[in-house]
Amino acid sequence: MASGHSSTEEMAPKKIKKERPAVRAFKDFYHRLKKNKAALVGGYLIIFLILVATIGPFLTTDGVNEVNYTQKLESPSTENWFGTDHQGRDIFTRIIHGTGYTLLVGFLSVLMGGIVGTLLGIVSGYYGGKIDTVIMRFMDILLAFPGILLALAIISILGGNFINVIIAVAIFSIPTFARIVRGSTLATRELEYVDAVKALGAKDSRIIFKHILPNVLSPLIVQSTLQIATAILTASGLSFLGLGAQPPSPEWGAMLNDGRNYMLDYGYIALFPGLAIVLAVLAFNIFGDGLRDALDPKSKK
């Protein structure tokens, strides 16, 4: 607040900079995020990956699936930065083209899983009772499966392709979101202003979307970021197992699988897609951790 701000009711100072709490909170949050160097690096990495995914494919000179048997299994050189694979395709080009796939799987699956999970969590926490028990027990069942196993099971039902990987990873991230949102909803539901709005005769939908949802947003954002990392890892894992993106698409997990047979002699074929996965996962993880610290009201000074 501006210093020298008079507190008397009548003397409303004219030149006070009015900011919506949302704007103020965002500035505050950015300020704290800036102090966390690791998170900032994560954030820049994510921006970098997005740039690579969007404009990268237009800048590469080789075709993604340009097979060239005269130069297969070549080591990294100025010609082929990351070398070529067993069919003579340029690995660097393929990784650039694969970035989009990876990010798309991460964002889309978390978006879908997040929306469904949030709705289930809010309904569960707001209404409580039997609805709560049924939803949360079902979430417990989903949680009881190891993540990759659940995704495998879903893929084997739906069949292996790119869209189904997104769906599988989305389903597997639902319970995490539902739990987090339910917890925050339980806390928010008890606030007096929710009672006040209820006493005014507001419909449940208004209370849920206008008064409860904004309060569960910050844990939700943190969880989404961290969940994107998990989603990328799971999707790559599925592709590696041959259940996700099908060849010849340049998905990183699938490329890793291609390189597996040549690992001992031509390690770089597997190394570079592997590094790319590590980089993406790391970026989202450290950015998510930084977000959590920055959004945590307890860490406020």
Add this chain to the structure above:
Amino acid sequence: MAQKELLKVKNLKQYFPIKGGFFGRTVNHVKAVDDVSFEIKEGETLSLVGESGCGKSTTGRAILRLDDPTEGTIEFNGEDLLALNKKEMRNRRKDIQVIFQDPYASLNPRQSVYQILAEAMEIQNVVPKQKRRERAIELLETVGLNGDQVDRYPHEFSGGQRQRIGIARALAVEPKLIICDEAVSALDVSVQAQVLNLLKKLQREFNLTFLFIAHDLGVVRHISDRIIVMYLGKVVEIADKKTLFENPQHPYTKALLSAIPTPDPEVKKERIVLEGDVPSPINPPSGCRFHTRCPFATEVCAEKVPELKNHGFMEEGHRAACHHVDEIASGELGPKY
């Protein structure tokens, strides 16, 4: 005073289940409000007093149907609120509003004052969209705030000002009855007086009826017409303000009143100190719930639940729930200390 009854609460019970055991069965109940009946006349201020945990707030929340009561009827203007379905109740909520205790928790920090007030008008559709801003400013001025503060956010106001915003929100839908749930307890004394005077002024202007829930007898004395004293989920005494303060009949009321500090150090008052704590509302004492702490208790008190009634010699409308009102009044039965 032949006013019409605005709200009639009959045999209200609010039991909260205690879940336990392996399968989350209900093992017991917290009997927060146990068989409470009273009525509020139009235009009056009825206070509900009692110590923490006696069920006064629960009664208020039950009338608002924020928690659905276990049993009983709540008649508002001759219509049973508990029989209404969700949609009908939403429309009826226009008539009954609430002011909460904590001015910091009762306003959504993400909404500006205008948004808060406009939302109230929008929900009940009392003011057309174009006129809402004008009305919001008018409401702010009614509760003693500046109209140009309408675009500010709750954090820019002090506790007393926030409470005024809470009052403005309640007024926005033009209610008939306002339940003030400890509405001034969180404010400091000078601000308390301002808010109380504001409430009184509003009552005269808009012909409001108040159900005033409080634990501070000084505040209650200032604002009430009639007072209900509650103890452990039951009504122990009802009387108009003057009678209750000058001529209390129930031993619990007497003990409560004796705890009001007197500003004159020369005046020696008989201080009645109650022994022990309030018993648990899960297993309330048998008979008269107060018998475990009552200095006058006899055997009958532990066995029979006393009826809330006028004991003949008392003023009209004055009722107390005690077996020994007559004996205590005549001096036949003395305290055991």
